[in-house]
Every structure is written in structure tokens, then in C-alpha cells.
Amino acid sequence: MKNxxxxxxxxxxxxKLVIAISRTNTSFQRVMQSFFGNYDLTIAQFGVLETLYHLGDLKIxxxxDKTLSTSxxxxVVIRNLEKEGLIERHVKAEDRRAFVIGLTDEGSRLIKEVFDAHLAVLEGFFINLDQDEKQLLQKMLKKLNGLD
Structure with a gap:
């Protein structure tokens, strides 16, 4: 019997908002996991590679902070990306106690390929929204998160 x-x-x-947000997030995660699986990457690994690709070498x-991850x-993500030869650690010249993480040549090649394809996947995911709706949704989500 329904209540x-x-x-x-x-x-x-x-x-209803919680349900809509949850369903959208679940749908998005499925699309992304499937897409990144084609490259033998997890969402978290892509996040690290993409961040390094756009920002350069960074400390852990x-x-x-940039990937909204936990230590x-x-x-685990760094260890696995190192094993795959996609990133490497360097000692920071000005502070020999600090390591920085950077892309290898193989990592740079892979993330460029994946990122370009990722843009097309995002375009498909957001196909039902026009540019004004995308901007409004972004503004509303920022406001919901207290960032506006």
C-alpha cells in the first residue's frame, strides 16, 4: 500500500529535488565510468590526469584540493597511475621535502586523447539543454553549494 x-x-x-539531483548524478556517473573504462581509467584517475594536464605539476x-579527493x-590513485607510467614524482627544487606529481610523456599523450573525446561525451550528456539553460543550471548549483 502506497503512503x-x-x-x-x-x-x-x-x-523531489533530491531525487532529481540523485538520478542525474547516477546517470552522469554511469556515462563517465563507461567512457573512462574504454581507456582503463577510473573517474578519479582521469581527475588527476586532467588536473595535471591543465595546471602542470602539483604537490599531492x-x-x-583540486580534485575534491581524500588523502x-x-x-591509491597516484600509486596506480605511477605503475602505469602515466605520472611521476619529482623532488621540488626549492623545498627538497616536498614531492610534486607530473605527467610523463605517455600520460600527456593519453590525457590529451581522453580529454578531447571527453568533451564530445559531455556534449552528448548535456544535449537537452541550450546554452542559457546550462548557464542557469551552473549558477543555481553554485548557489545551492554556497558558492554564489
Missing amino acids: HANYGEENTSNL CELI GNMT
Whole structure:
């Protein structure tokens, strides 16, 4: 038997928003996992490679901050990317205690290929929104996260 309780307009609206956001995120994650799987990458590995591709060499703490990751997860991601020969650690010249992470030539080649294809996947995911709707959605999500 279905529960048709009335939680009030505000609560009902909030519940529907949670469902819509969750379904969208699940759909997006499935698309991304499938896409990155074609390159034997996880979403987190792509995040590290993409960040290094666009920002250059970074310390681990900077990578954690830029990719919204945790230190435990980042350790595993870095270790696996190193094993694959896609990134390497360097001692920072001005602070010999700090390591920086950078792309190898193979890592640079791979992320360029993946990133270019990634743009097409994103275009397909957002196909139902026009440019004004995309900008509005971005603005609303930033506001929801307290960034506006």
C-alpha cells in the first residue's frame, strides 16, 4: 500500500529535488565510468590526469584540493597511475621535502586523447539543454553549494 502522506509543499519540493539531483548524478556517473573504462581509467584517475594536464605539476595536497579527493584515495590513485607510467614524482627544487606529481610523456599523450573525446561525451550528456539553460543550471548549483 502506497503512503500518500502530505509533507507540505516545501518538503515535497525538497524531496523531489533530491531525487532529481540523485538520478542525474547516477546517470552522469554511469556515462563517465563507461567512457573512462574504454581507456582503463577510473573517474578519479582521469581527475588527476586532467588536473595535471591543465595546471602542470602539483604537490599531492594541491591535487587533493583540486580534485575534491581524500588523502587515502589519492594515495591509491597516484600509486596506480605511477605503475602505469602515466605520472611521476619529482623532488621540488626549492623545498627538497616536498614531492610534486607530473605527467610523463605517455600520460600527456593519453590525457590529451581522453580529454578531447571527453568533451564530445559531455556534449552528448548535456544535449537537452541550450546554452542559457546550462548557464542557469551552473549558477543555481553554485548557489545551492554556497558558492554564489
